[in-house]
Amino acid sequence: MFRNFFDGAGAYPDVPMNIVLYYPRLGMTGSLATHLPLSLLYAGIGAIRERFELRIVDARLHPRQWQERLASRIDSETILVGISVMSGTPITNAIEVSRWCKSHVPHVPVVWGGPHATFNGREILLDEPAVDFSISGYGSQPLADLCKHLRRDPDARPLAEIPGLNYREGGGIRVVPPEQKFEWTDYRSIPYDLIEQDLHRYGQFNNAERVFSMYSAMGCPYQCTFCSSPAQYKGIRRKYEIYSPEDVVDHIEWVHRRYGATYIYFIDDDSFVRLSHVEKIIDEIHRRNLRVKLGFRGARINEIKKMSDEFLQKLVAVGTDIMHIGAESGSQQTLDLIKKNCTVEDIIEVNRKLARHSNLKSGYNWIMGLPGETIEDAHATRNLMLRIVADNPSAMIFPPNLFRPLPHTELYALAIQHGYRPPIRARDWAEVENSVEAKPSDRLPWCSPALIRQIEMLQICSNFIDDKIFRVDLGNTFKFRTLRFLARIYTPLAKLRMHTGYSGLLFEKTLLRILSKLGWG
Numbered sequence: 001m002f003r004n005f006f007d008g009a010g011a012y013p014d015v016p017m018n019i020v021l022y023y024p025r026l027g028m029t030g031s032l033a034t035h036l037p038l039s040l041l042y043a044g045i046g047a048i049r050e051r052f053e054l055r056i057v058d059a060r061l062h063p064r065q066w067q068e069r070l071a072s073r074i075d076s077e078t079i080l081v082g083i084s085v086m087s088g089t090p091i092t093n094a095i096e097v098s099r100w101c102k103s104h105v106p107h108v109p110v111v112w113g114g115p116h117a118t119f120n121g122r123e124i125l126l127d128e129p130a131v132d133f134s135i136s137g138y139g140s141q142p143l144a145d146l147c148k149h150l151r152r153d154p155d156a157r158p159l160a161e162i163p164g165l166n167y168r169e170g171g172g173i174r175v176v177p178p179e180q181k182f183e184w185t186d187y188r189s190i191p192y193d194l195i196e197q198d199l200h201r202y203g204q205f206n207n208a209e210r211v212f213s214m215y216s217a218m219g220c221p222y223q224c225t226f227c228s229s230p231a232q233y234k235g236i237r238r239k240y241e242i243y244s245p246e247d248v249v250d251h252i253e254w255v256h257r258r259y260g261a262t263y264i265y266f267i268d269d270d271s272f273v274r275l276s277h278v279e280k281i282i283d284e285i286h287r288r289n290l291r292v293k294l295g296f297r298g299a300r301i302n303e304i305k306k307m308s309d310e311f312l313q314k315l316v317a318v319g320t321d322i323m324h325i326g327a328e329s330g331s332q333q334t335l336d337l338i339k340k341n342c343t344v345e346d347i348i349e350v351n352r353k354l355a356r357h358s359n360l361k362s363g364y365n366w367i368m369g370l371p372g373e374t375i376e377d378a379h380a381t382r383n384l385m386l387r388i389v390a391d392n393p394s395a396m397i398f399p400p401n402l403f404r405p406l407p408h409t410e411l412y413a414l415a416i417q418h419g420y421r422p423p424i425r426a427r428d429w430a431e432v433e434n435s436v437e438a439k440p441s442d443r444l445p446w447c448s449p450a451l452i453r454q455i456e457m458l459q460i461c462s463n464f465i466d467d468k469i470f471r472v473d474l475g476n477t478f479k480f481r482t483l484r485f486l487a488r489i490y491t492p493l494a495k496l497r498m499h500t501g502y503s504g505l506l507f508e509k510t511l512l513r514i515l516s517k518l519g520w521g
Contacts, residue, residue, distance in 0.1 A: 018053035024093035033204035046144030084114040091430040098130035121166040137178030180235035187251035209263035220269035231408035245280035270298040301342040330384030331377035355392035366400035419445040457503035464494035
C-alpha cells in the first residue's frame, strides 16, 4: 500500500523533498511554559543528514491557525507529516491534524512519534486509520530511514528493518522493536536555525529570559514505579550516561553566543545522579565567564541530601535559580510504594537545607491518586506542603499530578488489579490529563469520593499557598493583571482550605473550567 504514496518518486532520489514535523497544542499543561520543540528538532536531524528539508509547525505558538500554517508548509515535495505526541490533551489535536491530512493531502503519510507512540505504537494504528506509521523509542534515525524508504533510495532499509517502526501489513500490524541504546546528539547538528525567528516566543512564566532546554545526561538509574523511564530503558545495559562537561558547556556557549540564550534549563530525567558531573559543568561555566542562568528539571530528595552547602552555593553563584524536586507525597506508605528512596523526614530536612540558600527556588512536584491511596495519605501530603512553605519562604508548591497508569510501568498492573480500565481508543487517552477536568472518578476507581474532592481541592489551592502567582513575572497584559486581581481575592480562601483540609462547596472548580475555556486557565 505504501508504494502508492509516491509513485515514481524513487526514480529521482536527488529531488529536494521535505518533511513537515508538527507539535500539537498542549492545553493547560503548557499554559505557563513553552519550551523549544526539541522533540521535533532532534527527530529531524537524521532526515536533514539525508538531504531532506525539515519544516516545523508548532501549534503552541499559533493554536487557532494550525490548519493554515500546516497547509502552507505542505507542498508537492512533502514526503510525510510527523507528529510528536504526548499522552493526554495533545492527542485531540494530533488526531485532528492526522484526519485533516488524510482529507486534504491523502497521498502524504502521517507518522506519530514521541512518548505516547513509544508505549502505544501498535494501538495507535489499530484505532486511528488516519495514522500510517508510528515510531517507538528514539526517532531520528528511524524517521530518516522511513523517509529514505518512501523516497525509494537504493540503499534504503526495508520497513521490517527500521528499528521502532510500526506499520500495517497484510491486514495486521507489524511491530519492529526499537534499538536498545541511547540516541546521542552532537549539539552542532541541532537545527536551531529553523525556529530562530520564533525564539522570543519560547520561554517560561512570560519572563524576559531566552530559555534553551538542554540535556547533560541520558537515561535514569532509578526505578520509580509510576514512571515510564524504567520501562523505556529496560533493555539498555547502562541506564544512565552523561555528556562530557566540556561538551555540555560548549553547547551552552554556542547557544549563548549564536542565539542569545540567557537561561539554560536542563531537562534530564535526573541531572544529579553524579554530583561531580554537575559540579564540573558549573565550574567550567564559571571558568568561561558565561552569563547565563540555570534551572534543573530533575532532582531527587536522596540526591539533595548528599549536597553540601558549599555545593549549593556554587549552584547559586553560577546562576541557578530553581530546582524541580520530586517530593511526590507526604505519606511514607506512598513514598515506599513508588520507590522514592527517601522518608518524609528526609524531605523536611532537605527543604530546611535549601532554605539556607534563598536565591535558589525549590519547586516541589507531587503525585496523587495512586492505587491504595487513602484520604489520610492525602491529608499527610497537604500537611507536608504547608510544612515546606513554612520552613522555606523560597519554596514553590506545584499542583499535584493526577496518577496516570502508564503501560509497562510497575504500577500499571496494580492499577488493573484495583479495577482500572485502560483507554481503548486514541481519543480516550486525550482524557488522561492532570487538570481538575480529568474526572478522576472515571479513571481511578479505587479513589473514594472524599479522596477525589481532596485531590481536586489540592490541585487548585496549592497554587496559592506559596504566593507564587505574585512572585513569578507573568507579564503586564490585561489578562494577567485580571488573573492577579482574582488571585488576591481568592488567596485567603485557598489558604484556609489548605490549613483546614475542607474541600466542600468547591465552586472554584467551575470557575477554573470557565477560565480554561476562555483560554485563561
